[in-house]
Amino acid sequence: MAASKLSVRLSCALLAAASSMPLSARAQSKDPAAAEALFQQGKEALDRGDYDTACPKLEASLKAEAAPGTLFFLADCEEKQGRIATAWAHFKELEQKLPADDSRRPTVVQRAAALQSRIPKLTVKVASGTPANAVVTRDGIEMGAASLGSPTPIDPGEHTIAIEAPGHARNESKVVIDRPSTEITVSVGERTATGATPAGKGGAQVPVGITIGSIGVAAMVSGVIVGVVGKSNYDDSDPFCDEDDFCGPEGITIREDARTMGTAATVVFAIGAAATATGIIVWLTAPKDEGGLASTNWRVGVGPSGIVARTSW
Template identity: 35%
Template sequence: MVDRNWVWTGIFLLSFPVQFALVPTASAAPPPKPDARAAALFREGRVAMAREDYATACPRFEESARIEPAPGTLLNLGLCQEKVGQLAHALHSFTTAIDKLPPHDERILFARERVAAILPQVARLTVVLPRTAPPDVRVLRDGQEVPPEELGVEVPIDAGRHQIELELPGEPTLRRSILLAPGESRTVSLDEVEQKTQATVEVKPSSAWPSRATVGYVVGGVGAASLTTSLITGALVLGKKSIVDEECNESTCRSQKGIDAASAGSTLSTVSTVTFVAGLLGVGAGVYLVLTDEGSSSDGATSGAGASSATMFGPTFLPGGAALSVWRQF
């Protein structure tokens, strides 16, 4: 069975040269001579279309139609755009060709069939400007400026994800991403885009950095983990010490087991000491950061004009050693 679409395609591929080969009647004015550049581009597009090289054919037909929008060129362009999934563009090409064709041209039937097939597959979008938009505002859809005549009216658009941008003089670009389903109709009010973007901008500075209290909890947690490690290694040191006491005297060890225990005990003792000091510093620093967080003292600051507080952090020397202390004066 012959594919009807390709039969029609064969007719359209011949339509461009044929329409200029007609012999004028005595009562009709001679047809205008076709633009040489447009005709050459059409021929190149026809050759590429025949070998299904749509990436080459579509730009050729598009440029030819831009120079001279003949109905045959527009029909071929619509077919090419449909093949590559540019359905909204194909719809525009077919409807423009219908407007240019004579009322009884047999190609109108095919063009209307393609329009009927494409319509359920495209979405429809209406973009509404802000009420206070200045005259020089620019609206972009997927990086391309939307013509003023398309603002506030429903236009066909390919289904899928699209980005709408609003450019106001002296203001940052406002953006909104939308996802359209085939056959869906959507209205996008750029008033909502403006309000949502401003709200986002206002929130960003306050959430840029974590609070001192949050950092304090993290540092304190790390310090507590270090203290736990110190306690575990300290317990292991005691176990090694008991072996050394059994296998060694003050100067020598009687077995390899005693020698290994003495070596391991020395290493574990060093680890225990280091992690204990690191843990103590971490816990102290964490407590200091939590107590000096601005949010934790805001309530006290508003309780009275004369109220004041101070947090101090430093070493405390004891008879048997030293400790890290944090204290607060209210």
């Protein structure tokens, strides 16, 4: 009974010591007023055993202003909440931050050591044949290559292990940690359909290239037609001009209009040629898709109102 009372008194003294850590020992402040308010709310909830309220309050206080006392009580709250791996990590963090001659450091070291032997471990392995670019996550956090295949401290309870890789469906598994050591092997899901995603095999680059090329061809055809019409108009001026190309007023007007059409035809043809070349380059540099051009239909022709280019996918 005496030993029990001594233990209670010692715990109270340790908590009091942590709560009295001066603000000057805290790291660079972000919002000290908010941090203090959140700390008091969290501490009150911790004292009455409302850990679901206390832990988030203390964590928010720590984010507002990093303080050793807040970190101590957060770890204490997490331990009482059953999140012993997280609590151990926070005690170890505080252990590293406190100077070696700090009178509080032995207590923190003792708390961390007491938790370490109780922490369950989870080993996540990937099945053989798993793509090298597969990504494995635990509760939404990516696990690095060094963590895979090695026992990793984890809080008791249910956790989600997921694996995904390009070209494969996401595969997700639930694992309940209720023993000292747990092992799970994950594998990627089934292969997804080729080209099922917009980014797959060419994406939008092929139709964009063909569209640009189609417009370019239409412009070239248009330029040729305008040039032919201009040449025909030029020839219509011959009755109004002599053998030395001296023309009357009507002949001069006809030839000037014809030259304007010729210039326009040259410009339109040049733009069309450039667009056609650009379209070909865009199409040729796109990742090739099965079917490629066969899945695209485009036509260029002359309609009642001029040049018509039509493309369908």
